[in-house]
Amino acid sequence: MxxxxxxxxxxxxxxxxxxxxxxxxxxxxxxxxxxxxxxxxxxxxxxxxxxxxxxxxxxxxxxxxxxxxxxxxxxxxxxxxxxxxxxxxxxxxxxxxxxxxxxxxxxxxxxxxxxxxxxxxxxxxxxxxxxxxxxxxxxxxxxxxxxxxxxxxxxxxxxxxxxxxxxxxxxxxxxxxxxxxxxxxxxxxxxxxxxxxxxxHGHEPLSVPLTVTRAEGSVVHEIDGRPAWQVWVEHTHEATRKLGFDPVQLPAAEVGGYLLRFEAGLAQGEAIKIRAPLFRVGDHSIGFACGIPEGSVIRITESEPAxxxxxxxxxxxxxxxxxxxxxxxxxxxxxxxxxxxxxxxxxxxxxxxxxxxxxxxxxxxxxxxxxxxxxxxxxxxxxxxxxxxxxxxx
Amino acid sequence: MEQANIQMTEPGVSRADLAKLLAQALGNEKASDVVQKAASKLGIRRDPLDKGQALSVLEQIAQTPGLVGITARFAKSRLHLR
Structure with a gap:
């Protein structure tokens, strides 16, 4: 051989x-x-x-x-x-x-x-x-x-x-x-x-469970009945404040980096399966790397360097x-x-x-x-x- | 030689087991929800289901467009192999 x-x-x-x-x-x-x-x-x-x-x-x-x-x-x-x-x-x-x-x-x-x-x-x-x-x-x-x-x-x-x-x-x-x-x-x-x-992976949930209430394919429009982008910003507010930036003020070119830092987690048994938000769609929606069906329950996640x-x-x-x-x-x-x-x-x-x-x-x-x-x-x-x-x- | 008369009974598949097949791609909550709705639509009340009913439930879910349907088709193939 x-x-x-x-x-x-x-x-x-x-x-x-x-x-x-x-x-x-x-x-x-x-x-x-x-x-x-x-x-x-x-x-x-x-x-x-x-x-x-x-x-x-x-x-x-x-x-x-x-x-x-x-x-x-x-x-x-x-x-x-x-x-x-x-x-x-x-x-x-x-x-x-x-x-x-x-x-x-x-x-x-x-x-x-x-x-x-x-x-x-x-x-x-x-x-x-x-x-x-x-x-x-x-x-x-x-x-x-x-x-x-x-x-x-x-x-x-x-x-x-x-x-x-x-x-x-x-x-x-x-x-x-x-x-x-x-x-x-x-x-x-x-x-x-x-x-x-x-x-x-080394991510853990940062937010409470959140339900995707309106989505089309890989684009999530609403979470818990509210604009997805707004929900993301609110639930990551404390973490982004510690990191020294405000996602609302980010230039468009840096939004992807922010979303990729705080990804979505699906509960999978006792573990968490991560789904990547990649970009903002319009002012309110978020595009993902795969389909996110309506009714999915997600947790926004984060991770420590170690x-x-x-x-x-x-x-x-x-x-x-x-x-x-x-x-x-x-x-x-x-x-x-x-x-x-x-x-x-x-x-x-x-x-x-x-x-x-x-x-x-x-x-x-x-x-x-x-x-x-x-x-x-x-x-x-x-x-x-x-x-x-x-x-x-x- | 006398042959033993053995009746093989297939083990049932619980709704929770079916949801587990889908949860890796859809998450626990969405997976449980689609299983309950499909079983209800098919008029299946029992739990556990027999294998035929379980496959019917997955087939029903597989009609859903997008990731839910694809995941159910994949899970159905896995269940066939069991």
Whole structure:
């Protein structure tokens, strides 16, 4: 069996400059090995439309996926305005597809992406899928459940919702040199050993339970019969006062950052499942990354920095446990942008914690608008405020 | 050889169990609400439900547009596998 090897790199500059640096570092680290999978996570400074044709041409036989981001990182640190790359060599069989029209029909987009994709490969008994999608379509949980439902229930799924440096205007995902918005990409990895997927968040309720009384799809208009935005501002008043800002006075460009700091929580048994509010709609409504049905009961949540660091480590431990303690070759990490907003300069501590838990192997990831993690038996796979770790054993 | 005559009885599915299938995506309260309304619409009063009734309830919820319907379709597939 081929040993699994991982190379990572991060670079800044324009798309062409960044691509050249990323490609050179991967080639240097992997010598003559050809990666089976390449993933690129790029800021709006390196538009995927310019970046991905260069990277795809450099690795013509590899499956090359991409997502726009709200921050990028590898094992040595994090950045804004950069691009990160993750390259994987080893015994894998990988199949991929792309679907568009996610807003109009999550089902159709997923079906298009899965067209012709096998459900099994002889000699490769383990199956893990990676799903990258545009969260601004407002169908992230819908697409995740569709993917798991159509692919079969033994599937382990990991992935993320793309970002756009908190502009909350337009996000992109890519397969090869095809770059789309309002779409998704799915790659299925067949492997000889199971891959590990760990997920954890560190948020707790800040408000009393609140009922969504008027909503359309992913837009919440009223909570407890009052404008949603007004309710959010009121219930976060004390917390935002301590942080030194008033959400009402925020410039439009900073509203997304505020909402992502105080996300919605759904009670799920004894736990809390987080749903991300992404942007204000008009003066009174709030747009989310997935459908929020009328009658849903939510709690506005917040988190302390220490809990963010602890939960990042816990996600890494959970991923490691899923591979049965086998030493890792590397990992991809999908980390909610809210964690960076909360941790600020301490975000690097969270990355260092993940790196340490995983045995100091190479890792690459990005700050997302939502994370995807679904194991066999799970009934929901789209998350917010979490760290999701996809671990590759040696 | 004499064969034992064993009658297999499928375990029932409580409304709370059905709601749990939906709660991961919808939250506890919304999940309980849609299960109660669907059961009521189908005229099902008993609790626990037999598996056929439980699947009917999920099928009824699956007619709802958007995330509620998608979640019910997904939960129905999971229940089939039990």
């Amino acid at each position: 081929l040993e699994t090897r991982v190379a990572t790199a991060m670079a800044d500059g324009d798309a062409a400059q960044a691509a050249d640096k990323l490609i050179a570092k991967v080639r240097a680290d992997l010598a003559d090995a050809v990666p089976a999978l390449v993933m690129v996570f790029a800021s709006t400074k390196q538009p995927l439309a310019a970046l991905m044709p260069i990277v795809s041409a450099a690795f013509p036989t590899s499956t090359v996926l991409g997502a726009s981001t709200a921050g990028e990182f590898i094992e040595t640190g994090d950045a804004k305005g950069s691009a990160a790359i993750f390259a994987l060599c080893g015994d894998y069989r990988i199949f991929s597809g792309l679907g568009t029209g996610l807003k109009a029909s999550a089902e159709q987009a997923v079906q298009t992406a899965l067209e012709g994709m096998p459900t099994q490969v002889v000699g490769f008994p383990h199956r893990t899928a990676i799903l990258l999608l545009d969260p601004l379509a407002g169908s992230s949980e819908e697409a995740t459940l569709m993917t798991a439902g159509l692919m079969g229930f033994d599937l382990r799924l990991a992935g993320a919702a793309a970002g756009d440096d908190l502009a909350l205007k337009c996000t992109h995902v890519s397969l090869g040199n095809q770059v789309v918005t309002d779409g998704l990409v799915i790659a299925t990895l067949f492997s000889k050993q199971p891959l590990g997927v760990g997920v954890c 809990r963010q660091i602890d939960s990042a480590r816990e996600a890494a431990r959970r991923a490691l446990a899923q591979v049965g303690g086998i030493p890792l070759a590397g990992a991809v990490v999908f980390d909610c942008i809210c964690r960076n907003l909360i941790l600020k300069d301490e975000f690097k501590t969270a990355i260092a914690g993940i790196h340490a838990e995983l045995g100091r192997v190479p890792l690459a990831g990005f700050e997302t608008y939502g994370e995807i993690a679904l194991d066999a038996g799970d009934l929901s796979g789209f998350h917010n405020t979490t760290t999701v770790v996809l671990a590759f054993p040696k």
